Amino acid sequence: MLLDIALKELRESLFSIRFLVTMAVILLLVSAVVVALSADYKRQINDYHKRVETDRKSTANYTAGQPATIDRPVPALSALFVGLESTAPNQIQLQPAQPPSFAQIADVDATEVLFPSIDLGFCIGVVLSLAALLFSYDVITGEKENGSLRQILSYPVSRATVILGKWMAVFATLSIAAIVTVSYAVLLLKSIPGSPFSIGSGDWASLGLILLTSLIYLSGFSLLGIFVSSLVSKSATSLAVLMLVWVIAVFVFPNVSPYLAVSITPAPTFQEAARKQSNVDTELMNELKARHQQGAKKVLDEGMNAKQLAEVRDGIQSKWDSEHKIAMTGLENDFQSRINRQEQTGARLTSVSPYGSLVYIFTSLADSGLRSDENFLRQARLFELDQLMPFAKSNSGNENSSAPNFVYQPTPLAQRFSSVSVELSILLAYNLVLFFGSYLAFRRYDVR
């Protein structure tokens, strides 16, 4: 009986105008988005290859106290899930006496700031979630309004079966829509002539989990539709309530919560932190001067030769360099950890809304979000400590020796998966709560 209901509903919805129009709209949108994003992606990859060449030269400069730059390759899936890839810098500067820091982004297109670019995540998170509501807002109220609900329930079929069957049908419809959308996007991206898009097995696994997440997300919205539909008596009311919830969940909550997090967990501003660093920097500079004077005095007193003098001078300098770096890194880490706490709070608050959760899951899995930046910074620190610093120590003054190259390790799959577990649980929890909510509401539903 359950399957009968589900199949009948599925047949109806698959051939309905609603479904066909939705599919046409979403495929058109995905085509436009993918074609446009692929150009951006190609440009980023070309830029990266050129950057790497300069990076190689710059690592050799590190020995002379100049900044070395290291770059992160463009994550393959960022062609579909942009995340922070186009707005935040993905180059890190390493300097002998400074903590590693993200470089600036220099070229900004004004329109791009006013209208952030849309990606596949938008197509799923905004457009398909709206479709999920449009497919489900009248599943109960619509049947009540045309009288067929009474008829169904006059047969020996439990209400649980009816609502489960309805959900299965809506969910199957949405699954087809989501699977078609994602696979179409990937195929299109691969088939664009001259597209540098190539994804490894890890990315396939990520893509699989992205698809699964999309299904859970869309199922949540369809359950929301069914829930509201079985609470109210008219389709129009159901739609009004759902639109309100949708707007708040998709457009208000994710945008408000990062700013709210800033209010909840205050951190010093960039200039305040920099001023603090500048103060310490000046103190240490004075200290260095004093030490050099002391050293000079010692050299004069003991009547050293040029080689000994250089040794004393370099000894003072390198000791100071490491002390300076430790002090500066401490201050920078302090500031960064305050900012990280803000970001974490923002992320937690945002992921209360399903769309916020979805965005974090997508960008984490595509390795284009906040977490991949953290991973990059960690690798940069390790690279400087384990390779660049020993190299600089052993090769000072020798310009022709080959400097170590930075090789970025993409965030391991297991780490990507485990980092999204909280958000994924939130989405599952929504599903569970809404399912029981719909069941209870429908049990009490007045079908007359």
Added chain:
Amino acid sequence: MSDLEQANWPLLPTLSPRATAIIVEPFRWIAAVADLAAVIPSQRRNRVSESQTWLIAEKEISANIQNLKVPAAFSLMTILILISFFLMSADYQKRLDNWSTNKAAQSDNLFSGITSYYRTGDNRAMSMNGNAVSRQPLLRRPLPLSIFAKGLDSVMERSVTIGDNPLVVPATSFTFGAMQEKNRNLLLFAPPDYLYIIKIILSLLALFFTYDALVGEKEMGTLKAMLSGAVPRRSVLIGKWLGASLSLVVPFIVATGIGFIYLLTLRHLTFDTPETYRILLALATSSLYVLVFVGLGLLISAITKTQKTAIASALSIWILLVLVIPNMSVLIAERMKPLPTLFEHNVQLFTQARQIEDEAERVSPSQFTWRGYGTIHDSAGPRIRQMVAQADDAFVAERLGRDRFARTLARLSPASSFTYAITDLAGTGVSEYQAYLAKLQQARNKQIEITNEQKNMIELDSTDPDSQRKTNEKLKALFDRGKQLEQELHESLLTPRSPMQAISDSLPDLALLIIWAGLLLVFATLAFNRADVR
């Protein structure tokens, strides 16, 4: 006001008749006054038809109030505007603190500004051109109106240095520093400012108020009854339009007023008279934006046959206009006009500069080298500076050209016009950004002049040792000129343009919005005239 419409909202509590009367009465009064105003000037006009329009409008308003659409929309708007004002004013305060910390540091002789994001390593003593001037990165003061539309404020707030090009060392460029905002979470989603709330929520509400205005009545059969009387279709449509517009715009203005009462309680925030005018104009623009979507909703309602089709098409068109067209325009422009990245541009400049230096090296070898750049020749300096300045300007011009193209594409949607109009009014828009870049280019050109003069003097210095003192004096004078230039820069560069300019920037988009609103009303009227009401 029918029972049917009340039945639409069984979940929500219904207002008592007395409370409803209190809310409806002012509207009734407005309608009566407007009615009089419409009728008195020409007695020859068809009095019945005119007052029918107002009657329909009035009925629409009281229906919207009684079925709780207006109270619900009003509370939603008030809550969202209050949240937005609370968060964005805190954000503004934070950015202002950031700016004043920097200002204090810049006037401090000991630290002379914070340059940690623009360190050149130990080699700073090497740079001999005019970098005593404008070494300090400039920071632009955040604008109070950015509370309403943050726009490009965070982009213009980046520190900017007018000095050595980081890659082509002898050349002078303006270099932007990092974003002052370090919380990357804020980059992931658009800021929830007033502009955003109106753009998303108010447009959706407008469609929601109107999508069933005609098609709903048709489905209920009341439209047939209404049109069987002496009411022309035009009156019905205009009445509905007026009713929906008033029942959205009035609560919206009240909600904004409540938000302003909150803002006025904040001590750090004051608006001067021109700013107040700009805010009022922004309010008018927002109301116009609502009218555009009211017209669109009525057009959809007049064309479609069932409410379900109406809502589905309204939502699709909404997504297209508010989210897809503006955001896709950037991507499409990038695809159609591919341009080199700044990095590629700088690499190209480096090769060209190297060629010039190598030529000079063949003529007379230089003893100055810069690690990562190579030999530096003072004789080649002016040429390199000119070349880089021209190339930089061309680069910026190309970018701005593409940006203009993207904007033209985006203007297919009224939501983009609205965004441009409001950000221009707030002084955080594209026009302000372009003017800012132009000022930076001028400042850089002045800086190049000074650097060239300084170089000449240093050369003089080496040939004529007797005039050491004189040269030093000249250098000092030049240094003072540089200081003065810096002062001027701080004043001109970092202050936004005049309010009148901000207003005139927004006029084209304002005109577009008026055209949109008018056209959609006309189309809705035409469509409704041909509509089958059976």
